[in-house]
Amino acid sequence: MPVDECILNKILGKVQKPARYLGNEWNSCHKDHGQVKLKTAFAFPDLYEVGMSNQGLKILYDSVNSNPELLMERVFAPAADMEDLLREYDMPLFALESREAVGNFDLIGFSLQYELSFTNVINMLDLSGIPLYSDKRDEQDPLIIGGGPCVYNPEPLAPFFDFFVVGEAEEVLPDILSEIASLKAKGMNKGDLLVELSTHDGIYVPSFYQPVYDYGILQGLKKLEPRAPDSIKKRYVEDLDRAPYPTAPVISYIETIHDRAVVELFRGCARGCRFCQAGYTFRPVRRRSQESVVNTARQIIDATGYDEIALSSLSSTDYPDLELLINQFDTVFPNGRVKCSLPSLRLDSYSVKLADQIHHGRRSSLTFAPEAATERLRKVIKKNISEEDIFKALEDAVKAGWQGFKLYFMIGLPTEKDEDVEAIPELCRRIRKYFKKQEGRSLKISVSVSTFVPKAHTPFQWEPQLPVDQVVRRQEILKKGFSNMPGFDYSWHDAKTSMLEAVYARGDRRLAPVLERAWQLGCRFDGWSEHFSFDNWKKAFHDTGIDPETFAYQQFKYDQPLPWDHINCGVKKEIFVSEHHKAMQIDAEEGGADGTFEL
Amino acid sequence: MERLSFSFARKPDLAYISHLDMMRLLLRALRRSGLPIAYSQGYNPHPRLTLALPLPLGVTASEEYGEVFFSEPVGPEIFLEKLRRQLPPALELTGAFIRKPELPPLAAEVNAALYRVFIETYINQGIFFQELNSALKSLLNKEEILMERKNKKKKVTYKNVRPYIFKANLKEEEKNTLELSLLLKAGSSGGVSPFLIIEELQAGSTLKLADNGLWRVHRQKLYKGPEEALQPLPEGM
Numbered sequence: 001m002p003v004d005e006c007i008l009n010k011i012l013g014k015v016q017k018p019a020r021y022l023g024n025e026w027n028s029c030h031k032d033h034g035q036v037k038l039k040t041a042f043a044f045p046d047l048y049e050v051g052m053s054n055q056g057l058k059i060l061y062d063s064v065n066s067n068p069e070l071l072m073e074r075v076f077a078p079a080a081d082m083e084d085l086l087r088e089y090d091m092p093l094f095a096l097e098s099r100e101a102v103g104n105f106d107l108i109g110f111s112l113q114y115e116l117s118f119t120n121v122i123n124m125l126d127l128s129g130i131p132l133y134s135d136k137r138d139e140q141d142p143l144i145i146g147g148g149p150c151v152y153n154p155e156p157l158a159p160f161f162d163f164f165v166v167g168e169a170e171e172v173l174p175d176i177l178s179e180i181a182s183l184k185a186k187g188m189n190k191g192d193l194l195v196e197l198s199t200h201d202g203i204y205v206p207s208f209y210q211p212v213y214d215y216g217i218l219q220g221l222k223k224l225e226p227r228a229p230d231s232i233k234k235r236y237v238e239d240l241d242r243a244p245y246p247t248a249p250v251i252s253y254i255e256t257i258h259d260r261a262v263v264e265l266f267r268g269c270a271r272g273c274r275f276c277q278a279g280y281t282f283r284p285v286r287r288r289s290q291e292s293v294v295n296t297a298r299q300i301i302d303a304t305g306y307d308e309i310a311l312s313s314l315s316s317t318d319y320p321d322l323e324l325l326i327n328q329f330d331t332v333f334p335n336g337r338v339k340c341s342l343p344s345l346r347l348d349s350y351s352v353k354l355a356d357q358i359h360h361g362r363r364s365s366l367t368f369a370p371e372a373a374t375e376r377l378r379k380v381i382k383k384n385i386s387e388e389d390i391f392k393a394l395e396d397a398v399k400a401g402w403q404g405f406k407l408y409f410m411i412g413l414p415t416e417k418d419e420d421v422e423a424i425p426e427l428c429r430r431i432r433k434y435f436k437k438q439e440g441r442s443l444k445i446s447v448s449v450s451t452f453v454p455k456a457h458t459p460f461q462w463e464p465q466l467p468v469d470q471v472v473r474r475q476e477i478l479k480k481g482f483s484n485m486p487g488f489d490y491s492w493h494d495a496k497t498s499m500l501e502a503v504y505a506r507g508d509r510r511l512a513p514v515l516e517r518a519w520q521l522g523c524r525f526d527g528w529s530e531h532f533s534f535d536n537w538k539k540a541f542h543d544t545g546i547d548p549e550t551f552a553y554q555q556f557k558y559d560q561p562l563p564w565d566h567i568n569c570g571v572k573k574e575i576f577v578s579e580h581h582k583a584m585q586i587d588a589e590e591g592g593a594d595g596t597f598e599l
Numbered sequence: 600m601e602r603l604s605f606s607f608a609r610k611p612d613l614a615y616i617s618h619l620d621m622m623r624l625l626l627r628a629l630r631r632s633g634l635p636i637a638y639s640q641g642y643n644p645h646p647r648l649t650l651a652l653p654l655p656l657g658v659t660a661s662e663e664y665g666e667v668f669f670s671e672p673v674g675p676e677i678f679l680e681k682l683r684r685q686l687p688p689a690l691e692l693t694g695a696f697i698r699k700p701e702l703p704p705l706a707a708e709v710n711a712a713l714y715r716v717f718i719e720t721y722i723n724q725g726i727f728f729q730e731l732n733s734a735l736k737s738l739l740n741k742e743e744i745l746m747e748r749k750n751k752k753k754k755v756t757y758k759n760v761r762p763y764i765f766k767a768n769l770k771e772e773e774k775n776t777l778e779l780s781l782l783l784k785a786g787s788s789g790g791v792s793p794f795l796i797i798e799e800l801q802a803g804s805t806l807k808l809a810d811n812g813l814w815r816v817h818r819q820k821l822y823k824g825p826e827e828a829l830q831p832l833p834e835g836m
Contacts, residue, residue: 009611010813013657018615024687026627251627253620305627305685337638 002099003091011085019253020048021082023074023096027250027303029065030097036071037181040064040107041095041142045120046525048076052250053257055264055312056111056148062246063170070177073097073105074250077120078127080524080531086127093127102128107143107180109173110161112150115504116497116527118157121146122519125160132516134162134207139190143180151204152281153456153564156504156511158206163194166202166567167234167281168267170244176200198228202235209566211509216550218508220561231568234281240267240288245296248303260308260341261300263293265322269314274382274583275371275413277455278314280576281569290325294332301338308339316342317351326357343367347385352396365444366397369408372416373423379586380415382579387427391434398435404444405431411474412452412466412498415587421474424449425481428488446489449478451498455505456564457571459579462556465502467549471495496534500526502552508563511551514544600637603678604666604705605695606833609659612689614815618653625650628685629667634678637668651705651821651832652712652785655792660818664832666698666705696833709786711765711822711829714793716779717772719813727806728777732769734804735779738796739767746795763791765826782829785821 012018024030033039042061044051051057057074064072073095078086086093092101102108108128110121122132125144131137134144146157147165154164165173176197183193198205208225211218223230237243245264252259268285269278288296297309309329313319329340340358345351347368355366372378375387394405409424428447435443451471454463466474472495482490504511518540525531541548556562558577565573616624626646629636638644647668654660675695683692698705720727738744744764745757763784772778779800784790793816801808808814822829 009815012615013815018656019617019620022612022615024612024689026624026687253616253624255619255623302631305630307630 001101001104003094003101005099007089007091008099011082011089011091014085015081016079017048017254020076020079021096022253023099025250025252027248028074028097029061029072029250031065031071033071033098033100035068037069037185038071038107038177039100039105040070040072040109040177041075041102041105042072043102043108043110043121043124044074044076045110045117045124046077046113046527047079048252049254049256051076051111052252053259054111054113055262056113058246058249058262059170059244060109060173061250062248063244064174064177066244067174067178069181070174073100075102075108075124077117077124077525083123083127083524092129093124103130103142105142106184107145107177109165110144110146110148112146112148112154112157114527115150115156115501116532117525118150118504118515119519119523119526121157121160122515123524126519133159135159137162143190149277149281152277152567152569153505153507154204154206154567155211155508155563156515158509159512161206162190163197164204164206165235166204166232166569168236169202171237172200172202172235176203195225195227198225201233204232204567218561218563221566231566233568234570236282236284236570237267237286240264240286241292247296247299249300251304251306258310259306260310261297261304261306262310262312263297263300264288265293265311265313265316265319267313270318271315272382272579273371274380274459274579275410275452275455276314277458280457280571282314283570287319290321290328293325294328297329298332301333307337308341309333310341310343312343314344315346316344317346317348317354322354323357326354329358347390347393349389349393349396352393352400355397355402356400365404365406365446366402367406367408368393370427371408371410372413372420373409373427374420376586377413377416377420380583381413382583390427391431394431394435395438398439398443404446406446406448409447409449410452411449411478412471414452414454414460414463414583416466416474418474418477421477422481424478425485425488428482429485432485432487442487444487444489446491447482448491449475450493451495453498453502453505456562457567457569457576459576459583461506461562461576462558462580464555465499465506465552467553468495468499471498494529494532497526497529497532499548499552500534500537503548506554506556506563507551510546514540514546514548517544600700601669601672601674602666602698602700603669603673603675603695604664604698605678605682606693607663607665608661608691608693609654609663610689610691611659613687614657614659617656618650621654622648622650624687624690625665628682631685632681634673634681635670637670649704649706652709654818655794655816658714658793658816658818662693662820662832663818664705664821694833707787708823709821709832710784710788710824711826712783712785712790713819713822714781714783715817715819716781716793716797717815717817718777718779718808720775720777721807721813724771724775724777728769728771730804730806731777731779731800734800734806735767735769738799738803739764744799746791758789760791760795763789764796765829767796780819782822784826 061072064070075095094101125132143162145163146161147169151164151166194205197203208228209221212222266287268282270285273279371383454460475492482488518537521536523536637647651664678695743759744761746760748756750756766782769779781793797808821832824830
């Protein structure tokens, strides 16, 4: 039974952006619930506008719904005003397409994109009337599953989920769902079903493993179910050209964060920047053929009416023959009626040349991510671009008529010294001075500095998060550096938010009760500065007796079991060790401070 | 260059999208339809589509108008046939006409809109009617109804919108429902929102209207011409 339409209309009349909750967008898929074998909901634990910009949602929605026996609807985290009204009118969280309560579906799949959306997962379960912990749920409750980047360390969420899908799910998910449908039809209970599923690659059933601690230090996981694997191998798509891809994606009424068509050029990245989780977990590099890129783009434009298409990847200019491809786009979409954009540009002349080719019309600003301002630190993180490259690329861009730049940096990187931080405003100052001299005009430069968070399955996974007071001190250095340089648009990330992100990125199952407590205290949308309350989180840690600093600030040892050791991302631990060694070697060689490095 | 105007109805399923959402929806539908929409000249060309009067969020409508320019002749029949296939059921195209190039922009012609506000009575209908009707009478007897606005410098100014209420009438529709019809000045030369009238009526009575969500607004018709001689919009297109 769908939720009461009268009450819903009343609620929609009161909330901000009611179009978030309509569910009848163009290309949305509405199926008869009586005609399918398994009803699933894709749950995105953030606002509609954020979720609808997520390509994973569109890919899975398409791949599941293309099977006539399966159904997938969407549900997003309700905004605060909507949550209040749902609770006031005692209305359950509902899936958008059918407006059926999410709790009545067979399975809910959460997209776990970042740690700071975890309290929304808890909130969405609660709004659906579903018991939070998997061991409190019975046969009638939906299966709760999770996927996405956070599944590379799913431990802090383990007690809430029935299983996780590790890796890329578009090919395997319809098969898994069909299998669940047929096993359920045979009357198999949830416990047996999970045993059956756990034998498949990429499926992690957390309740089959129990963590062992010794004096508060994690010693590893003890397997409780003999048929479950020792380590869970990620799933990935071998051939992008053959994998399902949405050519008629749902288009929102309201503007979303990325409101455009997206075609993936390739998945994975050969660069191996040491801080970048995606660079390791999406290996190997798989390319979509030119023919497929062009055909897919044409189909999406025809089915949506978008006027912009993004060619996405982790490092667009690494796509072979990109120039040829872009020329082809000009033929396929003549008159510049469909704009083409290339996110993730490297800071080199070739990238600038390509940006020049695809941008017709006004050239406002180009975005680059040097990440670090000294060559030494860039070598440490393996972002191998020289200062000469940077200046050359920027010069080409200015010559081509670009009016400004957006530059992304990080602080808190391993081996970072004050001088590396001071170098950020210094570099920006030199860039601007150089162009003022050359061009006789000032460039608009906006600088965004985020705080590095060490992530699982990267060479920096053993490294601690830089403590909050140190981050704040380095941000002061930046503020001081930029303060005598008017005209710079400088922004930075809140240090406490990054600290919390680090806790959950590196943590284990002991953090689950903290999450529940924080949610009880009102934490939601922790990634949004207007909602984030560090005081509530502090209270949550205090109430549950967990010290967040142990999780964020500890340096793991090489031989110490890591919370995510049982998740196999396809890259051997030795490679991470050797990359970590190399990074520290560079630091020592380049005379980076004392060079002491012990693990 | 061909200039076409068209009429459409908006049903409850699409009531909760904004004017900008509506424009995006129509533009994307036009692009999907493959119709040769014309673009403006200049550095940042934009498609030449306008709606006669923005439809407020939450409001349904029977007869709205828009106009569009095509770079090649299309004709009303082909236009209707191709665009209808690209529109959701809650947005119904009801007609299309060739519009003479010398006529002013459609949006400049609109001078009034007829709204029908349906109000669910939550107490005895007779008493509710009397109370609301006397609030309406005293509102109409006022010489000044001040609407708060912010000017470009974000300073609050006040505008007397009493002259913008051309006609207002309350009647008992059916069991538990009253209908308030409002003929209000609208368009580029100034106007007043039906929501403001509802707020004023609530302020002038003991009834809760705005806060309890027991009402909905429907826009029936658009008019052009001076107040004394208003004409429904499709006339003379």
